[in-house]
Amino acid sequence: MTNVNMTVNGKAVSRDVPDETLLSEFLRENLRLTGTHVGCDTSQCGACVVHVSGKAVKSCSTLAVSLDGADVTTIEGLADGDLHPMQKAFTEHHGLQCGFCTPGMIMTSVDMVHRYNAAGKVLTSDAIRNELDGNICRCTGYHNIVRAVEDAASKMEAKGGS
Amino acid sequence: MSTGIGARVTRKEDKRFITGKGKYTDDVRTENQAYAAFVRSPHAHANVKGIDASAAVAMDGVIDVLNGQQLTGDGIGNIICGWAISSKDGSPMNMGAWSALATDKVRYVGDAVAIVIAETQALARIAAEMVEVDYEELPAVAASDKALADGAPQVHENAPGNLIYDFEIGEADATDAALAGAAHVTELSLTNNRLSPNAMEPRSAVATFDEAEDHYTLYTTSQNPHLARLVLSAFYQVAPEHKLRVIAPDVGGGFGSKIFIYPEEIACLWASMKTNRSVKWTSDRSEAFITDAHGRDHISTAKMGFDANGKIVGLKVDTIANLGAYMSLFSSAVPTYLYATLLSGQYDISNIHCNVRTVYTNTVPVDAYRGAGRPEACFVMERMMETAAREMGMDPAELRRANFVQEFPHQTPVIMAYDAGDFSANLTQAMEAANVSGFAARKEEAATRGKLRGIGYSSYIEACGIAPSAAVGSLGAGVGLWESAEVRVNPVGTIEVLTGSHSHGQGHETTFAQIVAERFDLPIENVQIVHGDTDKVQFGMGTYGSRSAAVGMSAIVKAMDKVEAKVKKIAAHVLEASEDDIVIEGGEVKVAGTDKAMGWHEVGLSAYTAHNLPPDMEPGLKEGAFYDPANFTFPAGTYICEVEVDPETGATDVVQFTASDDFGTIINPMIVEGQVHGGIAQGIGQAMLEQVVYDDDGQLINGSYMDYAMPRAADLPDYSVHHASTTCPNNPLGVKGCGEAGAIGSPPAVINAITDAIGTNNLAMPATPQAVWNAIQAAM
């Protein structure tokens, strides 16, 4: 057992957990933040993606104890009063069906747009498809996810990259 | 903005999913929660000589380890296939026994032999590793043709030669005669590759037993919670129906794989009673590959005869279907009544004969996966048509058009009676949208880049809206396939609709609300759809076979008819007018042509206060209906795929994919397009990427996302999706269903395009770069 302290969605949390506890388990089981999903056991599907210090991380492949002191944002913490532009775009473009991949898709996509904006690079639809390599959706066929990310990217740019 | 029929309403259910507040089965945590893990066979075929769980049971935090002897000893029944198919000689199918936990024999890698219950999930899994099972290995067989060979290992004693049934449909002699007299006969051997459905949410179950009430509750990843309860009660004797509540909360995709009642749900329910703990099991992805029912896995040979004008005169198909180690719930129906009955395609064919042999093998059970039988039929038909056109030097589109059924209703020689369609209109629309006339120029341009460009068609038809109960009953189904609904108007005028359909991505909470909002001219926010809980919804047959619109919505319409009639009676009484003059619009119930009106909510209130109702009228405003469809529905359309192949590497890109579908009335085009997108993605996945591979000893070779090629965003194109619809004459909304079309129509379009590009027909699915490269080399 190790004591882990983190900031999760802006709140300080502290738990004693077995050393082998994955971040996904820590969030789901210890904090009961069940928006972060687990869809595979080989770090391939991206249903589990959260932000650590603003960067997309696969929580199924990260030990909770390695993140002592970290700042973690999950899908539950993304909306800041109002829905995030990426969340709005997913619903407006019907970028989700069963919703299981959606939290990971949204968290990955927000980080993607931030990185492209920061680097001053254009996020083309081909780039979006390549960037989503680590996120699998079985329902949507990706078409509407790509439309959603394009749309959110343009709105996030206009807002100055939030 | 309109929210009625035909409007692109964004989904009511989205908010909880995009904010992480969806509630899936694994998100459920109950009081007194314990966790289960299964001890599974690492062998494809073995006798179980003994199980020693002493080391596991001795571990701190392990609650119990239970096995198959105990399960059968407690009277838990065997898992059954619910559709009885007879062989052509009249003999019944040879169904082998399937216990939720194997007792004396295991028959596939993953077959469960024991369930471990522990205080944590991690502990349960470690303890499962500690259970010693003494296996005596037996020879195994994985491929269906090998299973039928002389001397093959026997999977079940009561299925000699591993044959489950030898089924036929159509007229053999007449078809042979037609083929003998044909001017041209096209012949192909076709494999429909084995797939793993891979809904992104792994299966999960949370079972609780309330000893004081002698009552069970099961949260489970199900497409049909009532069917689960029925089967768990009536056949597996887990608990009587009134003592079992099944809840399917948010479910993360199904694609067929969550129709069936699996060993794990049975074992968890039983274990919750044995241990008096709430038992939770969640599959991981590796476990999903070896326990979720697989799909497809057909080997076929087909002969199609044409007269000198290119008119089809006969079709003969011989198919072997692999059903795996045990017969799953609907497994027998998939390669028969959902496959062979669709072998007329969109064409007017007088003579068809199909023979289907299903076999046991030492592999995961095979059952319905998106399309279920219809993709296999479409693949046979559309590969045959394209190949025949090439052989006869005809244009593939025109060969199809010349053979299309033109008049409806049309009785095929293989049971189905097509009710409506305009196949030519879909073909024309797809060709225009795909700019087929510009293809030659695109091909030429691709050649300058060293790429081989090809085009392929697929004109599919499917049977949805499953299904008229009497008809399927006469064909062996163990259940009726109607749907139920209840419409409750509250005293304040808001509405709850309880439906037996289940949404696991289809967006019913929105589309079902749309038809109610339209009918009573109310804000869509005032309508709530309730589904997925056997304590709330009286009964339902669930969601599969693209049946929720055609059957589920029709039941809602029937219930709304009754509500409307009662509303009009109440209003006529209060407003002192004739019922015939009452109209419902704009949130009011009015007397047409006058200013006499009541608010919709006032009618609701009148119904519940009951102070001034017509004589003899019961208070309340709640109506239910069961709807049994009159016929299947027949969505149809044409898909056109364009690919570019790099001849140096075999790498293939789908560069254009165009769909024209006839789904009948469309309730929400946004959602329908989404269904088509997802279906096409799965179809392209089947055609180019996916295949479950077993070695000869029955070991699964590719049981993870490191090995099984799931389609990812960069593997797929944007889709160009169009509609040219005819109305379905057999249900009140004129809807046909759209959930499976994409997966049914797309695989042959892709393979037809690739074979067009590379100039050889000898290419099996999945058309990986290696397979395409090999095909190019072989043709050189």
Ligand code: FES
């Ligand atoms: S659960 Fe983390 S990548 Fe699949």
Ligand code: FES
């Ligand atoms: S919406 Fe179901 S997996 Fe993506």
